[in-house]
Amino acid sequence: MRVLVTGGAKELGRAFCEALGAQGHQLVITGRDEQALDRAGADFRARGVDVETHVADLGDPHATGKLVESLGNIDVLVNNGALGGPVGPTWEVDETDWWRTFEVNLRGTAFAANAAIRTMSSGRIINVISNAGVHRWPYVTAYSVSKAAVIKLTENLAVELKHRPIAVLSYDPGMVDIGLMRRGADMESDDPHQQRISTWARSQRAAGRFTPVEQSADLLARIVSGEFDHLSGGLITPAHR
Numbered sequence: 001m002r003v004l005v006t007g008g009a010k011e012l013g014r015a016f017c018e019a020l021g022a023q024g025h026q027l028v029i030t031g032r033d034e035q036a037l038d039r040a041g042a043d044f045r046a047r048g049v050d051v052e053t054h055v056a057d058l059g060d061p062h063a064t065g066k067l068v069e070s071l072g073n074i075d076v077l078v079n080n081g082a083l084g085g086p087v088g089p090t091w092e093v094d095e096t097d098w099w100r101t102f103e104v105n106l107r108g109t110a111f112a113a114n115a116a117i118r119t120m121s122s123g124r125i126i127n128v129i130s131n132a133g134v135h136r137w138p139y140v141t142a143y144s145v146s147k148a149a150v151i152k153l154t155e156n157l158a159v160e161l162k163h164r165p166i167a168v169l170s171y172d173p174g175m176v177d178i179g180l181m182r183r184g185a186d187m188e189s190d191d192p193h194q195q196r197i198s199t200w201a202r203s204q205r206a207a208g209r210f211t212p213v214e215q216s217a218d219l220l221a222r223i224v225s226g227e228f229d230h231l232s233g234g235l236i237t238p239a240h241r
Contacts, residue, residue, distance in 0.1 A: 002074045002122075003224055004028040006112060007081025009040040010054070012213070016080060017215035020224060021049035028071065030064060031081065032057035040084040042094035058108030059100070060083075065115035076224050077116040077148075080111040081130070085142030086159030087194050093142070101142035102128050106149045113157060113168070122165035124221055127154050129170045129235070139196065151235060158233030164165060171223055174238040211238045 003020055007013040017027055021044050029051060031037050037053040044051040056063040058081045078231035085101035086093035113125050132140065133147025136150065154170040161168060219238060222228070228236055 001224070002026045002028065002075050003076040004068065004071070005076060005078040005080055006056070006058060006108075007032050008078070008225075009033060010012040010038040012173060012176060012216070013080045014040060015043070015178065015217045016078065016220050017051075019214075021047065021051065021220040023221055023225075025224065028052045028074065030056040030067065032059070043224070045064075056113070059106045059220035061103065061111050063186075064108065064112040068112060070117055071119075071121055073140055076146050077112060077123075077125045078128065078220070078224070079112055079126065080128045082147075082204040083143070085140060085146070087139055089139065090141045097157065098142040102146045102149075105143070105146035106153070109150055110153055111155070113185040117157070117161065117166060119154060120166055123223070124167040124169065124226065124229060124232075125157070126220070127151075127168070128220075129169050129172050131172055131175065134235070137222065138173070139194060153235045154235075161232070167226070167229040168224060168227060169232060171220060172237045173220065174218050174237060175209060176213050177205065177210050178213050182233075206239050 003025045005013055005017055005027065005061050009031045010033065017029060017040070021027055027044065027049060029037060031042060032055065034055050037055065041051055041053040054067050056067045058063045058064060060171045081104070083104045084096040091205045098108055116125055127150050129150050132144040133151050137144040154168050155170040215238065219240065221235055
């Protein structure tokens with residue numbers, strides 16, 4: 001299958017792509033870091049993976065959509081790229097930074113999904129979300145609320161597509177020791193709000209509540225394969241393993 005992964009050159013997105021490439025899928029990886037994309041592309045090609053890379057910043061609402069439409073039909077879109085957003089009391093953080101998180105996490109996801117739906121004959125769209133979108137995550141409200149909105153977007157798209165062979169699913173990869181969670185757990189700061197987040201993240205890691213990265217990536221690969229299409233509109237979590 002031809003699978004497009006946004007934010008697929010680094011961190012958790014890279015782990016997703018490694019699992020998908022190992023299964024023989026044709027990869028299309030996007031992101032805003034051209035050097036990271038070049039490195040990822042070279043690494044995957046050296047392993048015999050069929051991969052192409054494209055610079056497309058989710059902060060530009062039309063970039064990924066235009067790319068999707070230019071590629072022709074893709075089988076699966078994995079909306080993985082996201083921003084963590086500002087940290088602090090909602091009324092104190094920079095409002096531009098707060099709203100920028102929505103532009104990437106929600107608008108970028110929605111516009112990419114719309115473009116995929118316009119070009120897909122069948123397949124699936126997987127929107128990577130977070131526990132932050134299911135439960136409250138105070139002091140990171142831009143991230144939390146934007147991910148909650150993506151869950152609702154998934155639910156609505158699934159209903160609108162119920163007469164077409166396109167599944168739309170939300171995927172919570174769990175708390176993984178990579179990317180945003182690792183940076184949160186390892187963060188050193190004098191800011192009391194960042195300290196609170198760091199302390200909480202370390203406590204979750206110490207309690208064994210993190211999901212192994214490989215397990216998270218393997219479950220994503222199962223969703224890509226179509227195993228959970230019958231749950232279109234739903235939220236898949238590591239509990240489904």
